[in-house]
Amino acid sequence: MRKELLTVALLAAMVFNQGCNSKKEEAKEETKKPLSLIVVEPGHFHAALVQKSMYDDVDSVVHVYATEGPDVKAYLDKVEKYNSAPENPTHWKEEVYTGADFMDKMLAEKKGNVVVLAGNNQKKTDYIKRSVDAKLNVLADKPMAIDAAGFDKLKEAFESAKKNNVLLYDIMTERYEITNTLQRELAALPEIFGELQKGTPESPAVMKESVHHYFKYISGEPLVRPTWFFDVKQQGEGMVDVTTHLVDLVQWSAFPDVALDYQKDIELISAKRTATQLTPSQFKLVTKSETFPDFLKKDVKDTILNVYSNGEMNYKLKGVNAKVSVLWKFQAPEGTGDTHYSIMKGSKSNLVVRQGAEQKYKPVLYIETKDKSKAYEDAVAAAFKTVQDKHPGVELKKIAAGWEISIPAKYDTGHESHFAQVANKYMEYLKAGKLPEWEVPNMIAKYWLTTEALKRAK
Incomplete structure (x- = not known):
């Protein structure tokens, strides 16, 4: 009898353990996430900003x-700072491989399924192409191509x-x-x-102008830029770098959700480039480098x-005249920062973004x-309700020229938070297994325009 009881107890324990183990396995399966990041050669602080959130x-x-x-090291330091933040800390675990063969090693191991690229732009297009060839998804910082040869390779990618x-997407914050x-x-x-x-x-009819600064604060600390950032052969000229955002905004706002064909829909009219000048002391302040490296001597x-970080281009997009320009200065005056000006001209009103004193x-x-009639005012108030439904708290404030849009502070989340918003949108697309129909042709149109404008300006 005792022997039988022991046998029953042993069998019950085995069943219980199996049950526990299977529950553990189930829990493990439940917590296994579908996406895993591979960060390649993170030379730009944007790589870390993608990881400011979980x-x-x-x-x-x-x-x-x-x-x-x-x-x-700078990238890892920033991620560690986000991990130890007093509010909403992240909990990334970084497994790091360093070596000259880092790209080959990554492709051989394929330890994740989403490659994040934000760094030296000279080789970025090649890294993009090799990653998608290896059936890896790619989320890339702009620009994805910095010259005509890069554009051709990007089209192939x-x-x-x-x-x-797999999905290839750029970070349009x-x-x-x-x-x-x-x-x-x-x-x-x-x-x-x-x-x-x-x-x-x-x-x-559409203009976008942007002023940026080399010396700035990111996450509360002075930004140290790598020396290669100042070499247009590695970073790209202003014409193909920041203007990527501006060209994207023109397409996105003037022709929303419309797939563009760069060979039919875009006519480049003019392009020009100028240089920003930096003294040795300014260069040292922003890079911590005592001297100009050899690759900058030219x-x-x-x-x-x-x-050559400044550029502007005039072009037609589906017959609409547009202009984008970018200007880099060394440092913004105290209490100021990067600025943006934008205008869209309509038959009834102009929509203008200003960011000055x-x-x-x-x-x-x-x-x-120009229309000050009661009928137009009533029409504006009625139509604006659709905007308020989508963005509660946004209000119209009457001014002499028309209206100022009053926007609650909760919507001003800051540039750094936009990286998580882009990443979340990209993850929605990964879950769906596709990008919106217009995104790829419009990325191709954008990079054709920026690289073609550079060619023209030179």
């Missing part, structure tokens, strides 16, 4: 492949991504800045905006470094109109 579908273990040096059923979002939404309301005008090359004249260097959106 994501529901992304594994906390991140596999990093890079050459050893200050770039990867999109074809390869399609064939291999400016779409998530609230004034840009609202400008696009208002332009789609004919009761307020009317129709987008054609404009002329001298007076374009751009140094009378001890001054000339960086009057706006306390915060972007402010205006509806500027």
Whole structure:
């Protein structure tokens, strides 16, 4: 009897243990996330900003492949700072491989399924192509191509991504800045905006201007830029770098959800480039480097470094005249920062974003109109309700020129938060297994325009 009881107890224990083990396995399966990040050669602080937040579908273990040096160290330091933040700390676990063969090692091991690229742009297009060829999804910082040869390779990468059923996407953070979002939404309301005008090359219907600064604070600390950032052969000229955002906004807001064909829909009218000059002391302040490295000597004249970071282009998009321009300065005056100006001209009103002293260097959106009639005012108030339904708390504030859009502080989340918004949107697309139909042709159109404008300007 005792023997039988022991046998029954032993069998019960075995069944219980099996049950526990299977529950543990189930729990393990439940917590296994579908997406896993591979960060390759993170030379730009944007790589770390993608990891300022955690994501529901992304594994906390991140596999990093890079050459050893200050770039990867700066990236790891920022991620560690986010992990130890007093509020909303992240919990990334970084598994790092450093070596000259980092790319080959990454492709051989394939320890994740989403490659994040934000660094030296000279080889970025090649890294994109090799990653999608290996059937890996790619989320890349802009620009994805910095010259005509890069554009040709990028086109091949999109074809390869399609064939291999993976998604290649660039990080267009400016779409998530609230004034840009609202400008696009208002332009789609004919009761307020009317129709987008054609404009002329001298007076374009759509203009985007951006002023950036080399020395700035990121996550509360002075940004140290790598020395290669100032070499246009490695970073790319201003014409193909920041203008990527501006060209994207023109396409996205003027022709929302429309697939563009760069060979039919875009006509480049003119392009020009100029240099920003940096003294040795300014260069040292922003890079911590005592001297200009050899690869920059070609751009140094009378001890001054000339960086071709400024550019502007005039073009037609589906017959609409547009202009984008970018200017880099060394440092913004105290209490100010990067600035943005944007105008879209409609038959009933102009939608204008200003960010100057009057706006306390915060972007402010205006509806500027010549029609002061009661009927038009009523039509604007009625149409604006669709915007308020989508963005509760946003209000119209009457001014002499028309209206200022009053936006609650909760929508001003700051540039750094937009990286998580882009990443979350990309993850939605990964879950769906496809990008919106217009995204790939419009990325191709964008990079054709920027690289073609550079060719023209030179």
